[in-house]
Amino acid sequence: MIVCPNCNHQNPDGATQCEACYTPLPVTTNCPHCAAIVQTDAAFCGQCGFDLKGSASTETEESQVSSPANPAVIPTVVSPASAPDIDVPSVDIPNLDVPEPLVAPEPLVSSEINLEKSSNPNTPAPVVEQEPLPNINAVSTPVATPAVSSPSPNGGIVVPAKTQLQQQSAQLLHIRTDTSIELPVNLSVIHIGKPNDKVPPDIDVSGFPDSEVVSRSHADIRVEADAYYLEDTGSSNGTYVNNTPLTKGNRHKLRPGDRISLGKGDLVSFLFQVS
Template structure:
């Protein structure tokens, strides 16, 4: 193979110009000593170190006793691979290649290489003071109480609690009715001109047993109370009738029946 001196492309033997960049390729010959392919204008064989200049001074058909392999054995240096008897002034010096990546130091400390009286003492790495640039990172801080301008007493931070929600589940139709969270008194009944209901049950089956103003649910904090407002067929909690005006504190799972016969019934649920 002939290596292009311009782009280092490997070309087949006998090529006159580079197949990649079309640069004229140097003329090559075979080393008479080892048969390796070398350039015709080379002074020495790069494979065995044979002196190629003696070829030009030898007549065609003659073998110089100095170049006859049988007469003069090749002595190759084990270090450089070149005959130590060859002149070195004709070998061109190669420039060292530039590193691909510039190495960066990874040790920030300084080695203390001073001799110690104890030969077995380990090397000490002195760490120089390091300056760390502070980066402003937003950090979530909890709310703290602030001092009051009057009296110097601390005002506790306002704590927001999630208000629980309640609903009525109609048993026969499996329909959920969310209780309004903005009302302290929730009217249950059917449409009328006196007190419009907040929960209208006129669309449920057998709603004729429910009065127009049947019952109220009162909200006090996290507690819910139900009372009958004078209905014709009564209000029942867990099959127990309520007296008009008497409030009953509701608990999750209580069964509320509007009217007799348990025809319009709901389950009270809290979430």
């Protein structure tokens, strides 16, 4: 059977084109070793692995030697040692002209300097003018520098220096007593609660009315860049922001005017302010 290389249709032996797609089929022959059907352009037999190319060259040489038409044709091999010398004609290669540069190089020395050597040996060597290199470090960047304090003419009282950049501050305003509590500026986590041995509070609310609803470790305010986040740390009566309970593990980004209630009933409430 001959398999079509285009559609894989099996055609009978001896067919020249595919019965299904009419594609020309490869020419086949028999393997000289096992007589299996192989293609004429195959290098090895698919059944026994016989070298078809080698056998073809061997048969060609034998036919040239034993052919009646050429009885005296015997291939001879000429070794490199016995090969005659062959005179190779010399070819004159013309000299090629060197191409001129496309761009003339600029002189590295100023045109005002005479580069010719003087006959006087005491003549000083010419000085090469170099362009000044740019100062890489000289970058104009605005820097906030504090104003320098100067002594006052009356009594030598020193005026405190004022910085151009001021850090914003945040406060908690107790609603019932109208008491403002400044949030510490040097802490990234501010603990709110009442005195205890485990986590001492940074903001103690034990002195406010109805503080019994506040847990000892009630809530935290985390400072990240210029943002403040409030989170409940597992208080007994919960933490509320604008009358909405704050779930433990979740945090709320505080905005100016937010109402923070520690415990139920809105008894201990604060307003978040930024100045």
